[in-house]
Amino acid sequence: xxxxxxxxxxxxxxxxxxxxxxxxxxxxxxxxxxxxRSVVDQSGYNQLSLSIxxxxxxxxxxxxxxxxxxxxxxxxVGIDVTLDMRSRSExxxxxxxxxxxxxxxxxxPADYDPDFLYEALHSTYASEAGWQxxxxxxxxxxxxxxxxxxxTDGTERIDHVQSVLRGLAQAKPFEPICLPDETxxxxxxxxxxxxxxxxxxxxxxxxxxxxxxVDQLRALLTSGRTTMNLNPLSATFRKxxxxxxxxxxxxxxxxxxxxxxxxxxxxxxxNKPTDEKTSGxxxxxxxxxxxxxxxxRFHDGTPVTADDVAFTYRFLRDTSLGRAxxxxxxxxxxxHVGIVDGIDVEDDRRLSITVTSNRxxxxxxxxxxxxxxxxxxxxxxxxxxxxxxxxPQGRWSVVxxxxxxxxxxxxxxFETRTEDESLxxxxxxxxxxxxxxxxxxxxxxxxxxxxxxxxxVSSIDRVADGDADLTASVLGAHxxxxxxxxxxxxxxxxxxxxFYHIGFNVRNAPFSNSHFRRAITQLLDKEAIVEDVFYGNAxxxxxxxxxEWVPSSLEWNGEDxxxxxxxxDGELNVEAAKSAFETAGFRYDDNGRLLxxx
Numbered sequence: 001x002x003x004x005x006x007x008x009x010x011x012x013x014x015x016x017x018x019x020x021x022x023x024x025x026x027x028x029x030x031x032x033x034x035x036x037r038s039v040v041d042q043s044g045y046n047q048l049s050l051s052i053x054x055x056x057x058x059x060x061x062x063x064x065x066x067x068x069x070x071x072x073x074x075x076x077v078g079i080d081v082t083l084d085m086r087s088r089s090e091x092x093x094x095x096x097x098x099x100x101x102x103x104x105x106x107x108x109p110a111d112y113d114p115d116f117l118y119e120a121l122h123s124t125y126a127s128e129a130g131w132q133x134x135x136x137x138x139x140x141x142x143x144x145x146x147x148x149x150x151x152t153d154g155t156e157r158i159d160h161v162q163s164v165l166r167g168l169a170q171a172k173p174f175e176p177i178c179l180p181d182e183t184x185x186x187x188x189x190x191x192x193x194x195x196x197x198x199x200x201x202x203x204x205x206x207x208x209x210x211x212x213x214v215d216q217l218r219a220l221l222t223s224g225r226t227t228m229n230l231n232p233l234s235a236t237f238r239k240x241x242x243x244x245x246x247x248x249x250x251x252x253x254x255x256x257x258x259x260x261x262x263x264x265x266x267x268x269x270x271n272k273p274t275d276e277k278t279s280g281x282x283x284x285x286x287x288x289x290x291x292x293x294x295x296x297r298f299h300d301g302t303p304v305t306a307d308d309v310a311f312t313y314r315f316l317r318d319t320s321l322g323r324a325x326x327x328x329x330x331x332x333x334x335x336h337v338g339i340v341d342g343i344d345v346e347d348d349r350r351l352s353i354t355v356t357s358n359r360x361x362x363x364x365x366x367x368x369x370x371x372x373x374x375x376x377x378x379x380x381x382x383x384x385x386x387x388x389x390x391x392p393q394g395r396w397s398v399v400x401x402x403x404x405x406x407x408x409x410x411x412x413x414f415e416t417r418t419e420d421e422s423l424x425x426x427x428x429x430x431x432x433x434x435x436x437x438x439x440x441x442x443x444x445x446x447x448x449x450x451x452x453x454x455x456x457v458s459s460i461d462r463v464a465d466g467d468a469d470l471t472a473s474v475l476g477a478h479x480x481x482x483x484x485x486x487x488x489x490x491x492x493x494x495x496x497x498x499f500y501h502i503g504f505n506v507r508n509a510p511f512s513n514s515h516f517r518r519a520i521t522q523l524l525d526k527e528a529i530v531e532d533v534f535y536g537n538a539x540x541x542x543x544x545x546x547x548e549w550v551p552s553s554l555e556w557n558g559e560d561x562x563x564x565x566x567x568x569d570g571e572l573n574v575e576a577a578k579s580a581f582e583t584a585g586f587r588y589d590d591n592g593r594l595l596x597x598x
Contacts, residue, residue: 046595046596047078047079047080047589047593047594047595047596048078048079048080048510048586048593048594048595048596049079049080049081049082050074050079050080050081050082050102050103051081051082051083051084051101051102051103052067052070052071052081052082052083052084052102052103052104052105053084053086053091053094053095053101053102053103053104053105054066054067054083054084054085054086054091054104054105054106055085055086055087055088055091056085056087058454059087059088059223060088060107060476061476061477061478062180062476062477062500062533062534063105063106063107063500064083064085064105065532065533066105066177066500066529066533067083067105068083069524069529069533070105070502070520070523070524071083073523073524073572073577074520074523076572076574076577077523077574077577077578077581077594078578078588078592078593078594079594080593084101088223088225089225089236089237091104091106092235092236092237093236095134095503096129096130096134096235096236096331096394097129097130097235097236097331097394097395099129099134099136099505099507101503101505102504102505102508102511103502103503103504103505103511103520104502104503105500105501105502105503106500106501106503107180107498107499107500107501108120108174108176108498108499108500108501108544109497109498110497110498110499110544110545111364111497112254112257112497113257113360113361113364114149114161114164114545114549115149115150115335115360115361115364116335117146117161117164117168117544117545118146118147118149118150118335119132119133119334119335119338120132120133120135120174120544121133121135121137121139121142121146121164121168121173122142122143122146122147123137123138123139123140123142123143124143124338125334125335126138126507128329128331128334128393128394129235129331129393129394129395130235130330130331130332130334130393130394132331132334132335134503135173135174135503135504135505135506136505136506136507137171137173137506139167139171141167142164142167142168142171145160145163145164145167146160146164148160149161149164149361150339150356150357150358150361151284151356151357151358152358153358153359153360157358157360158548158549161545161549162549162550162551165543165544165545165549165550165551165554166551166553166554168543168544169542169543169554169561169562169563170514170518170562171514171517172504172514172517172518172521172563173503173504173506173517174501174502174503174504174544175501175502175517175520175521175524176499176500176501176541176542176543176544177499177500177501177502177524177526177529177540177541178499178500178526178529178530178534178538178539178540178541179495179496179497179498179499179500179538179539179541179546180474180477180496180498180499180500180534180537180538181493181494181495181496181534181537181538181539182200182474182493182494182495182496183474183475183480183483183491183492183493183537184199184470184471184472184473184474184475184491184492185460185463185464185470185471185475185483185489185490185491185492186463186469186470186471186489186490186492187463187466187468187469187470187488187489187490188487188488188489188490189211189488190210190211190214190469191208191209191210191211191214191217191469192208192209193207193208193209194208194470194490194492195490195492196441197255197441198255198494199242199470199472199492199494200242200494200497201242201245201253201254201255202242202245202246202253202410202411203253203255203441204242205217205242205246205412205443205448206411206433206440206441206442206443206444207441207442207444208444208445209444210444210445214445215445215446215447216445216446216447216448216449217445217447217448217449217469217470218449218451218467218468218469218470219448219449219450219451219468219469219470219471219472220450220451220452220453220459220462220463220468220470220471220472220473221450221451221452221453221472221473222452222453222454222455222456222459222471222473222476223452223454223473224419224420224421224452224454225237226243226423226450227417227418227419227420227421227422227423227450227452228402228419228420229402229403230243230244230247230402230403230404230405230406230414230417230423231399231400231401231402231403231406232244232247232248232332232369232371232403232406233316233319233330233331233332233333233398233399234332234399234400234403235331235332235394235399236400242472243423243425243450244369245369245410246410246411246412246425246448247406247408247410247412247413247414247425248369248370248371248406248408248409248410249262249263249296249304249369249370249408249409249410249411250262250263250366250367250368250369250370251263251264251267251290251292251309251365251366251367251370252264252267252363252366252367253367254367259363259364259366259367262440263292263293263296263304263370263409263432264290264291264292264293264366265291265292265293265294266290266291267288267289267290267291267366268288268289269286269287269288269359269362270286270287270288270289284356284357284358285341285354285355285356286354286355286357286358286359286362287352287353287354287355288352288353288354288355288362289350289351289352290306290309290350290351290352290353290366291349291350292304292305292306292309292348292349292350293432293438294349296409296432297409297430298372298407298408298409299407299408299409299413299414299428300372300407302372302374303348304370304372304409305348305349306345306346306347306348306349306350306351307345307348307373308370308371308372308373309343309351309370310343310345310351311371311373311376311377312368312369312370312371312373313337313340313343313353313365313368314343315330315371315376315377316329316330316333316334316336316337316368317329317330317337317338317340319380319391319396319398319399320380320384320389320391321377321380323380323384323389323391324389324390324391325390328391328392328393328396328399329393330399331393331394331399333368336364336365336367336368337365337368339355339356339357339361339362339365340353340354340355340365341354341355341356342354353365369408370408370409371408372407372408372409375407376398379398380398383396383397383398404417409428409431410428410431411427411428411431411433411442411443412425412426412427412428412443412448413425413426413427413428414426415447420452421451421452422449422450422451422452423449423450424447424448424449424450425447425448425449425450426446426447426448427443427445427446427447427448428443431443450472451468453468455479456471456473456475456476456478456479457478457479457482459471459473459475459479460475460479460482460483460484461482463489464484464486464488464489474496477533477534477535477537477538478535480535480537481535495539495546499541499544500538501544502520502521502524504517504520510584510586510596513584513585515580515583515584515585516581516584516585516586518563518580518584519577519580519581519583519584521560521563522563522564522565522566522577522580523565523566523572523577524560524565525565525567525570526540526541526559526560526565527540527558527559527565528565528570539556540556540560541556542554542555542556542560542561542562566580578592578594581594
């Protein structure tokens with residue numbers, strides 16, 4: 001069976017004549033405020049007014065404290081500000097699906113590979129729903145560099161990524177603030193091996209060594225979202241997707257930045273890419289021959305076959321399976337599967353996957369959850385049979401339903417749940433990791449129970465008292481001082497790939513003005529935010545990625561290298577900050593209010 005999945009619009013042939021390093025400029029629309037709320041003064045001029053969308057303190061204390069600091073700074077420079085408080089799911093729906101916001105403060109999920117910037121910034125996704133480009137940002141120079149980093153390897157790819165980062169630091173469709181330290185605590189007496197795997201992935205829950213007689217792992221969540229929705233396609237309920245990783249297998253599993261075979265027994269890439277010419281651009285197509293592990297099954301007993309894998313990639317490209325008038329890609333994995341050019345199924349265990357990218361980006365394709373065709377096709381068929389069928393991206397029931405009970409093939413299967421209270425998973429005894437000839441960590445306890453405790457401090461206390469084994473959610477920075485100094489409590493720390501940021505809706509003025517966005521980012525004292533909001537348990541940053549990808553010009557050296565805080569010792573230089581807004585094309589009235597208009 002062969003399915004050609006080549007997309008005509010994923011941008012690989014787009015050209016740009018803007019030179020490298022000039023990617024920072026977007027068209028400045030200096031001062032127009034057509035879609036922003038207004039407060040009219042007696043002279044008939046409009047005071048610039050905006051809202052900051054954020055979550056309440058009980059959802060993320062750091063998030064709302066950043067928002068309040070920004071609110072205070074904006075008011076100091078004469079802007080009328082309101083905080084738009086929403087639950088985490090509501091915030092994600094507002095920003096990712098409805099795209100109805102001015103600016104927001106949030107925690108971006110990022111990824112292990114900088115290719116996530118492609119889906120975050122490429123023009124192809126500017127009008128789509130999901131984590132891909134929620135800002136509505138469009139820029140041909142960015143597109144060219146984002147496409148180039150997908151096609152190149154080694155130092156050439158690093159150069160293209162660094163060019164994107166330099167342009168991002170100038171254009172600022174979003175502004176990274178800091179990368180929080182991830183801290184959890186675990187019971188050191190009931191389990192060994194906590195530090196062997198990342199608890200943000202499936203590996204943190206597999207291969208643990210329980211003490212004698214321990215057959216249940218009791219994990220605490222500070223949010224009930226996981227108990228309410230187990231749909232791997234949902235963009236509004238998932239954050240890091242650990243439970244999805246436990247319920248669903250993927251062909252490969254990322255560990256320490258490398259994708260290793262998981263459900264796939266192996267894959268082999270063709271020695272040389274196929275060079276084709278498309279609109280004058282060289283496009284490297286690579287093909288991986290994938291062999292699945294033998295005799296794997298979904299939780300309902302149905303065999304996992306190469307047809308299910310091929311179906312998954314087709315389905316993620318269009319969740320209507322061609323039945324709607326226009327394709328409806330999955331918001332959650334749009335960027336991953338967009339490079340899949342074709343799939344050829346050879347038999348039940350073997351298939352070839354052709355991608356239009358380099359090998360590193362191509363292997364991101366192997367990290368999506370493999371879905372049972374017989375379950376998801378039936379759901380689409382039922383909806384398509386209702387008559388005039390549409391499947392609005394990110395909004396129709398196949399994508400938004402809670403998917404309870406979920407049917408995957410992962411190391412744990414669904415047992416039961418109580419909304420906003422608990423989720424219980426049971427070891428899947430037929431999982432391939434439990435076979436003697438497979439040298440991968442597998443589930444070592446019969447039951448994995450997630451219980452909701454909204455407080456970080458109370459969660460720590462429950463682990464210390466022996467009432468729980470692990471704080472599965474990242475602990476709030478304010479609670480870390482309450483962790484007891486005890487040999488029975490293991491403190492688990494790891495740097496985060498996620499980053500706190502401010503996102504701008506650049507579709508609408510004045511946020512379509514890059515100078516206006518830059519003026520706002522200069523109100524942020526990132527060093528002070530790390531100390532005051534995170535109590536030092538975070539790293540300020542000028543970029544959304546770390547390590548070798550960061551150009552020397554954007555390395556953090558005590559202040560933001562492009563838009564440093566306008567002030568000193570935590571105090572805003574109000575006059576200097578106002579001058580930046582005037583440079584952006586705005587002016588002030590006699591009462592110090594920033595006015596919209598020319």
